Amino acid sequence: MGNDSPGAGPGAGPGAGGVAVRVTGLRFAWPRGPFRLSVGSFVVRAGERVFISGPSGCGKSTFLSLIAGILRPTAGEISIDGEDLSGKGGPRRDRLRGDKLGFIFQQFNLVPYLNVLDNVMLPCRFSKARNEAATRVSGSAAKAARELIARLGLGEDLLDRPVSRLSVGQQQRAAAARALMGRPPLLVADEPTSALDADLRLAFLRLLAQECREAGSALLFVSHDRSLAGELDRAVEFNDLNEAGGAG
Ligand SMILES: Nc1ncnc2c1ncn2[C@@H]1O[C@H](COP(=O)(O)OP(=O)(O)O)[C@@H](O)[C@H]1O
Numbered sequence: 001m002g003n004d005s006p007g008a009g010p011g012a013g014p015g016a017g018g019v020a021v022r023v024t025g026l027r028f029a030w031p032r033g034p035f036r037l038s039v040g041s042f043v044v045r046a047g048e049r050v051f052i053s054g055p056s057g058c059g060k061s062t063f064l065s066l067i068a069g070i071l072r073p074t075a076g077e078i079s080i081d082g083e084d085l086s087g088k089g090g091p092r093r094d095r096l097r098g099d100k101l102g103f104i105f106q107q108f109n110l111v112p113y114l115n116v117l118d119n120v121m122l123p124c125r126f127s128k129a130r131n132e133a134a135t136r137v138s139g140s141a142a143k144a145a146r147e148l149i150a151r152l153g154l155g156e157d158l159l160d161r162p163v164s165r166l167s168v169g170q171q172q173r174a175a176a177a178r179a180l181m182g183r184p185p186l187l188v189a190d191e192p193t194s195a196l197d198a199d200l201r202l203a204f205l206r207l208l209a210q211e212c213r214e215a216g217s218a219l220l221f222v223s224h225d226r227s228l229a230g231e232l233d234r235a236v237e238f239n240d241l242n243e244a245g246g247a248g
C-alpha cells in the first residue's frame, strides 16, 4: 500500500546490483599544510563491506568527509548509489547525504538533549526516502527505530534516556542504530571503536557488519587497528589508495 515507487520492488535492497561508492580522479589538499590526497579509482559494490586502515594522520577522515560530501574535492568525481555528489550544490548534496548515507562519527555526534529513540529517528525526519524505507520494512519509523535499538543490544529502559546519560559503548550502539535507520545504501564509520577495549571493538564491528548485511547496506569502516582487518569482505590500506602519499 502506497509503496509503489518505481524500482522499489520487494526484496530489492538499497542499490541492489549496483555500486555504493565510485571515486574517480579524486584530489584534495587542505588550504594550509603539506597533506595531499589523490585517489585515482576506488569502488565499493552495493552491499560490500570494506575495511580501511592506516596510521593516524594519513587522511582517512579527510577521505570519508569527501565521500560524505562534507568536504569538496579540488578535482574528481564521487558518486553514491549511482548519484553524482561532486557536481551538486550545498542543499542537494545535503539531501543526497541524508537519503543515501549513514555516518557513525568518531565522537558519535548524537544530539545530547534528545533521548535515544529521538536520536535514532533523526534520519527519518530529515529524509523522506529513509522514512519511507523504514515504514516499508517495519510499519512505522518509530517501530523501525525500536527494532534497531533492540537489535543493537540497547534495553527498552534506555529508549527515553537522554544520550548524555549513556556510557560510551551505549552511545556507540545508538549512533550505529541511527546510521542504519531507513537502510541507507552506504554506512560510513570513522574509527567508532577507538574508545573501546579490544574485545568490545571486535564485538561491535561484527554486530555492525551483520546489521549492514541484514539491511543490504554497504559499509566503509575506518580504523587504525589493523587487527580488525580480516572481519569484513575486503581490507584496504589507505596509504596504498592515496597516490599522493599523504604529506609526501
Ligand atoms: N581542518 C584541517 N585543516 C588542515 N589540515 C587538516 C585538517 N584536518 C586534518 N588535517 C590534516 O590532514 C591530514 C590527514 O588528517 P586526517 O584525515 O584527520 O587523518 P586520519 O583520519 O587518518 O587520522 C593530517 O596531516 C592532518 O593534520
Ligand SMILES: [Mg+2]
Residues within 6 Å of the ligand: 060, 061, 062, 190, 191
Ligand atoms: Mg581520523
